[in-house]
Amino acid sequence: MPRPPDDDLRAALLDRAVDYVCKHGLSELSLRPLAKALRTSAALLHYHFGSKDDLIAAIIEAGRARQVAAMQQLELQGDLSTAEVGRILWRAWSDARWEPLIMLFFEVYALALRDRSRFPGFLESAIEAWLRPLQATLPDPDGPRARALATVTLDGFRGFLLDLCATHDRVRIDAAVELWLAMLEHAETAPEMTRRFFPDAAS
Amino acid sequence: MPRPPDDDLRAALLDRAVDYVCKHGLSELSLRPLAKALRTSAALLHYHFGSKDDLIAAIIEAGRARQVAAMQQLELQGDLSTAEVGRILWRAWSDARWEPLIMLFFEVYALALRDRSRFPGFLESAIEAWLRPLQATLPDPDGPRARALATVTLDGFRGFLLDLCATHDRVRIDAAVELWLAMLEHAETAPEMTRRFFPDAAS
């Protein structure tokens, strides 16, 4: 006989909260301005999400889910070289519409470096969850050579994104990415270079 | 006849404030706990530094000065390849004692992405002030090829540092850096690869 629960209310609220935090940042987030932007009250946020920390955890998880969803849109199957994977990733994530989410990622990353317990598992996942799929596209995915190539790909990628967010100098950074991809391409097709460092790695 | 000003008081206070912020972070900085750690009062911080924003600006500038001082200790003169420069930089900055300052850098970087006016010129300087010296070590320093190589060096470098701060997986990242340096080495000694992208660049 009671009013039935409406789960869409919380989901819709969370979705708009993610947009707000992508736009305004996390470190200076305050519940009252957030609630006002969402045309609701701070008390309602507590009702639906619990404490502020719980809300932040939900927002970050939702942001991560958006990233995963966007990744699944990409077609990364088949025999792709590291350079080809890198090019696809760069084309996708350097798009301006992802910039707010990328900024949120870096902001949480920096905050998590200070206090890991505030964002349990975030840093570990931020590295390992990307490293593993990158390794999977390489020959001998569990070898040290694949792990090193994946690390170069991921970390270079992150560095370029940091640069792009700060300068928006797309011409310079695109040129650097292309050069970097050519370097990756050569490292893969000239295994004697990588074998210099990983004599044990199967080719 | 009055008591003479003692500039060392402010300088000593600032130096310890930088240590405190390196350790505890900037985004949750509060004047009272900071003052307590410095065995003084919040009012004294206002007396010496003005507003909290002015204090933060002074702390960040002092942190930047530490980086510059550390860079000047490095011997980066002479004919060094990009890979050699990269190796020297990595050996120096991946040292654990710089980690707090590196974390502060990334924290300010992320905060500045949200609100550039809070840290005027920080992002521009964070890129350009490093890009220019890197270009200077290359042939045809003002050409697009040098700029692309410098960008690959700087951005890769930042990505590796982000990774290292999060995982402390020195074995994996050191291996990746070595592979990456070999790639840079090859890109420099095989200019036909870079010339593919920069046909106008003088060699």
Next chain:
DNA sequence: CCATATCTTGAACGATCGTTCAAGATATGG
């Protein structure tokens, strides 16, 4: 020693913070 500018303190200011709570609005099964 004394005048005086510098340094330092503790208390207090209003503002904003996350959170709680009582009260009411809302919507549906019976």
Next chain:
DNA sequence: CCATATCTTGAACGATCGTTCAAGATATGG
């Protein structure tokens, strides 16, 4: 329509924030 669980609100809580201010401690030139 009615009972009732869900949803929402506005006010209020104590805590903490940056900042101000009056008062006193400190140290040196004269």
